[in-house]
Amino acid sequence: MKRALPLYALCVYGFLHVPLVILGIFSFNASRFTVWQGFSLRWYQAALSDRDLLESSVNSLIIAAVSTVLATAIGTLAAYALWKGSSSAGPRPSRALSVSGNWLSASFYLSLVTPEIVTGVSLLAFFQWIFRFLNLRLGMHTVILAHIAFSVAYVVIVVMARLRTFDKTLEEAALDLGATEWSAFQQVTLPYLGPAIAAAAMLAFTVSIDDYVITSLVAGVDSQTLPMVIYALARRGVNPMLNAVSTLIVVALGAMVLLSERLRSA
Amino acid sequence: MSAILELRGVSKQFAKHRALNDVSLAVPRGAFFSLLGPSGCGKTTALRLIAGFETPTSGEVWLNGTRIDHLPPYRRNVNTVFQSYALFPHLDVRGNIEFGLRRGLPKNGARDVAGLVRRVLEQVRLAGKESRMPSELSGGERQRVALARALVLAPDVLLLDEPLSALDPLLRKQVRAELKDLQRRVGVTFLFVTHDQEEALSLSDSIAVINRGTVEQVGTPQEVYCRPRSRFVADFLGAMNWFDQAGVRPEATHISRQRPENGACVRSAVVSRAIFLGSVMHIEVALGVADGAQEDESHTAIVQVAPNGECFQAGDQVHLWWNSSDEVRFPQ
Amino acid sequence: MSVFRSATRVRSMSRIRSIFAAPAAVLMIATLIIPLVIVAAYSTLTRGAYGGVELPWTLENYQRLIDPLYGAIFVRSFWIAGVSTLLCIALGFPLALFIARAGSRKNLYLSLVVLPFWTSFLIRTYAWMFLLRDTGLINSVLQAAGVIHQPLPMLYNDGAVILGLVYGYLPFAVLPLYATLERLDKSLFEAAADLGATPGSALLRVTIPLSAPGIRAAAILVFVPCLGTYLTSDLLGGSKTILLGNLVQNQFTTARDWPFGAAISILLLAIAMVLLLAARRSGEELL
Numbered sequence: 009m010k011r012a013l014p015l016y017a018l019c020v021y022g023f024l025h026v027p028l029v030i031l032g033i034f035s036f037n038a039s040r041f042t043v044w045q046g047f048s049l050r051w052y053q054a055a056l057s058d059r060d061l062l063e064s065s066v067n068s069l070i071i072a073a074v075s076t077v078l079a080t081a082i083g084t085l086a087a088y089a090l091w092k093g094s095s096s097a098g099p100r101p102s103r104a105l106s107v108s109g110n111w112l113s114a115s116f117y118l119s120l121v122t123p124e125i126v127t128g129v130s131l132l133a134f135f136q137w138i139f140r141f142l143n144l145r146l147g148m149h150t151v152i153l154a155h156i157a158f159s160v161a162y163v164v165i166v167v168m169a170r171l172r173t174f175d176k177t178l179e180e181a182a183l184d185l186g187a188t189e190w191s192a193f194q195q196v197t198l199p200y201l202g203p204a205i206a207a208a209a210m211l212a213f214t215v216s217i218d219d220y221v222i223t224s225l226v227a228g229v230d231s232q233t234l235p236m237v238i239y240a241l242a243r244r245g246v247n248p249m250l251n252a253v254s255t256l257i258v259v260a261l262g263a264m265v266l267l268s269e270r271l272r273s274a
Numbered sequence: 275m276s277a278i279l280e281l282r283g284v285s286k287q288f289a290k291h292r293a294l295n296d297v298s299l300a301v302p303r304g305a306f307f308s309l310l311g312p313s314g315c316g317k318t319t320a321l322r323l324i325a326g327f328e329t330p331t332s333g334e335v336w337l338n339g340t341r342i343d344h345l346p347p348y349r350r351n352v353n354t355v356f357q358s359y360a361l362f363p364h365l366d367v368r369g370n371i372e373f374g375l376r377r378g379l380p381k382n383g384a385r386d387v388a389g390l391v392r393r394v395l396e397q398v399r400l401a402g403k404e405s406r407m408p409s410e411l412s413g414g415e416r417q418r419v420a421l422a423r424a425l426v427l428a429p430d431v432l433l434l435d436e437p438l439s440a441l442d443p444l445l446r447k448q449v450r451a452e453l454k455d456l457q458r459r460v461g462v463t464f465l466f467v468t469h470d471q472e473e474a475l476s477l478s479d480s481i482a483v484i485n486r487g488t489v490e491q492v493g494t495p496q497e498v499y500c501r502p503r504s505r506f507v508a509d510f511l512g513a514m515n516w517f518d519q520a521g522v523r524p525e526a527t528h529i530s531r532q533r534p535e536n537g538a539c540v541r542s543a544v545v546s547r548a549i550f551l552g553s554v555m556h557i558e559v560a561l562g563v564a565d566g567a568q569e570d571e572s573h574t575a576i577v578q579v580a581p582n583g584e585c586f587q588a589g590d591q592v593h594l595w596w597n598s599s600d601e602v603r604f605p606q
Numbered sequence: 607m608s609v610f611r612s613a614t615r616v617r618s619m620s621r622i623r624s625i626f627a628a629p630a631a632v633l634m635i636a637t638l639i640i641p642l643v644i645v646a647a648y649s650t651l652t653r654g655a656y657g658g659v660e661l662p663w664t665l666e667n668y669q670r671l672i673d674p675l676y677g678a679i680f681v682r683s684f685w686i687a688g689v690s691t692l693l694c695i696a697l698g699f700p701l702a703l704f705i706a707r708a709g710s711r712k713n714l715y716l717s718l719v720v721l722p723f724w725t726s727f728l729i730r731t732y733a734w735m736f737l738l739r740d741t742g743l744i745n746s747v748l749q750a751a752g753v754i755h756q757p758l759p760m761l762y763n764d765g766a767v768i769l770g771l772v773y774g775y776l777p778f779a780v781l782p783l784y785a786t787l788e789r790l791d792k793s794l795f796e797a798a799a800d801l802g803a804t805p806g807s808a809l810l811r812v813t814i815p816l817s818a819p820g821i822r823a824a825a826i827l828v829f830v831p832c833l834g835t836y837l838t839s840d841l842l843g844g845s846k847t848i849l850l851g852n853l854v855q856n857q858f859t860t861a862r863d864w865p866f867g868a869a870i871s872i873l874l875l876a877i878a879m880v881l882l883l884a885a886r887r888s889g890e891e892l893l
Contacts, residue, residue: 010805016703017701024776028729028730030737045691081629083630085626085627087628089622106893112631115634116634118722121875121882123830123833123851124833125834126854129645133641133648133864134636137750157637157638160630184613217726225858242731243840246735246741258729265724
């Protein structure tokens with residue numbers, strides 16, 4: 009069995025990675041058929057000059073950037089508040105707060121557990137209902153709000169995990185030496201959380217950039233995101249330009265992940 | 275008495291470090307045999323080699339007349355009591371003890387699993403606790419389950435990897451006595467690994483003192499304590515005062531204010547402090563370079579006296595004396 | 607003095623906690639609680655003439671779920687999610703075992719599993735379209751090699767959906783399995799070997815029982831998203847494979863029957879919550 013296991017692992021890794029590698033290889037295929045007919049960059053040229061793709065990419069980046077920043081901030085603070093209120097951290101919380109703490113963490117659970125499609129339709133219903141009172145329509149702003157909504161729970165998980173390994177007596181020492189709660193958080197806890205916050209931000213960014221289901225429901229007709237355009241192309245059948253786009257995205261995201269891993273372990 | 279377990283010229287080389295260097299040992303049948311040495315001396319490596327979790331780089335391991343060093347652990351008739359006990363958390367006490375029995379026949383051929391389990395539980399005095407889970411047991415009870423689990427398979431040798439170190443000090447002495455009783459009753463050869471010389475001295479029929487991968491001395495507790503064969507052994511078992519090349523035990527060193535006229539060996543010193551230990555008092559002294567003596571290897575000595583004897587205080591000028599027959603010397 | 611100080615300390619502490627938690631609380635209420643309440647409400651209302659909802663209140667939408675037509679979709683969704691989950695666990699367990707035993711290269715191997723997850727799920731699903739379709743790579747290669755003469759219909763069926771789901775969610779299974787395996791006391795395996803168990807026997811009698819919490823976590827983490835899947839069944843299943851997720855999407859867009867879509871959504875949510883609560887009782891703490 010000792011030799012079988014590494015062999016098996018190799019097969020599974022192959023299963024996981026080969027499809028994308030093949031996609032990448034064929035993005036350089038000169039022909040639009042699945043027969044290799046020479047090396048070419050034409051599909052990349054086509055992708056990079058396609059207006060829909062470019063516009064939607066910009067939209068996606070804006071949405072991801074804004075929602076990542078806000079989700080990370082909101083989630084980090086919430087994780088800290090929850091951690092403080094739990095028995096692993098500070099002194100006994102007052103009754104009211106521990107109850108409210110519980111409902112908040114329960115809502116994060118709910119957010120993670122709810123199937124994407126349900127989140128999407130519930131947000132759609134909510135927006136449509138609200139728009140009876142406000143004179144608004146679906147657009148980038150609703151997408152951003154939706155993205156923040158489903159990203160925050162991921163941020164909380166990542167930051168919470170890091171908090172669990174944080175020695176609370178460090179904060180107590182800071183207080184003992186004269187710092188206020190806020191300063192202690194800023195100068196002692198926050199630096200410790202740095203890597204986790206970065207990781208959480210990256211997670212939120214990736215989840216936002218890639219989201220199709222929820223975005224397609226709340227985006228309305230005017231704003232297209234990159235996944236929506238990709239989906240439309242994929243729906244129509246295989247498009248070699250899509251191979252190029254896919255490869256670009258995979259490489260870009262992969263590079264980002266590697267870079268952040270390098271930064272984290274540095 | 276024939277040897278049930280033998281290491282013949284065993285060496286073990288790890289990537290950057292030689293753990294065992296040409297070690298040869300013969301463990302007599304039915305003995306309580308200890309491997310004693312400081313952390314990192316190789317005693318645990320030796321144990322793991324015998325159990326089958328490591329293979330020797332060179333040399334042979336023989337058990338009961340058969341060579342076993344190439345066999346995996348599950349084919350060797352030795353069983354281990356791990357330092358952390360390693361009880362299976364998902365099985366109760368009975369399940370843990372039965373674990374090895376489910377595989378095949380124990381040596382005595384009987385297939386009465388329930389009876390075997392019952393008997394071994396009585397031997398370790400855990401009868402009635404069959405359905406408890408490991409998490410519900412105390413440290414001492416867990417150790418007994420680990421013992422029972424290993425003993426029920428009737429191994430040729432039982433290996434114990436520092437089994438008392440996980441217990442709190444109060445419990446340790448009591449468990450020590452029980453362990454010795456158990457071994458006498460059951461008659462199985464115990465190979466006991468420890469860094470605690472008091473444990474080794476009080477429990478063993480034979481001790482192998484190991485230092486940096488080499489066996490320095492093998493002998494009875496009396497032999498290794500009273501007639502150490504190397505400086506390391508002398509220092510490791512109990513304390514030793516070194517006056518030039520001569521070693522004298524603190525209990526054989528005497529202290530007085532007047533210079534003694536009885537013809538014994540003498541050294542002058544100044545008291546550093548007196549440490550009260552309950553049944554004895556240790557007087558720490560700083561040795562002077564006096565009486566034409568050479569540069570001393572050790573600059574302090576300890577004298578063991580009765581706790582209610584003469585009072586010494588820091589700064590007192592005293593004389594240390596001992597009989598030359600109490601000296602231990604080693605050639606350079 | 608110390609009592610006074612600790613009282614004010616607790617007060618200002620709880621003030622900080624409230625301030626920190628407030629944005630998240632507002633967000634969760636506005637974007638999770640209220641929307642789900644709305645959906646629950648819609649599920650008991652009636653479909654409006656031009657889409658949307660109107661009175662009267664009714665349980666008709668839930669009754670429609672029992673209709674054999676929709677029942678088939680139900681069964682199919684459960685079947686596909688169940689098979690995918692089993693495959694993910696069966697395939698993921700040996701891999702998690704491999705990584706847990708890999709010594710110093712653990713992190714490398716773990717990253718290799720997680721890396722595909724970081725790239726786009728949509729694109730990874732598309733990759734299988736590229737491979738499986740009639741004019742796709744696999745068929746081209748097989749035809750060129752003379753193994754087959756007609757293209758194998760590998761796309762647009764349940765099998766393709768299961769393949770896509772397993773491909774997408776395998777990392778979700780490997781991670782909790784690895785976490786559990788990695789935390790197991792190594793000396794337990796040595797003890798098993800010492801007591802006579804061969805490696806295979808130790809696997810069955812020690813490793814697998816002790817990984818039960820990880821297996822449970824992996825099952826939930828895979829089954830719930832698979833049950834509500836939309837993209838995979840849409841792209842890889844074609845029009846033949848309509849699962850619960852597709853049904854909901856359909857009701858909220860083309861079919862314009864929001865109350866019915868809401869009812870299905872509530873049901874999906876209820877199933878997910880029941881499973882999660884069952885898992886939490888066995889102690890897997892996420893937050």
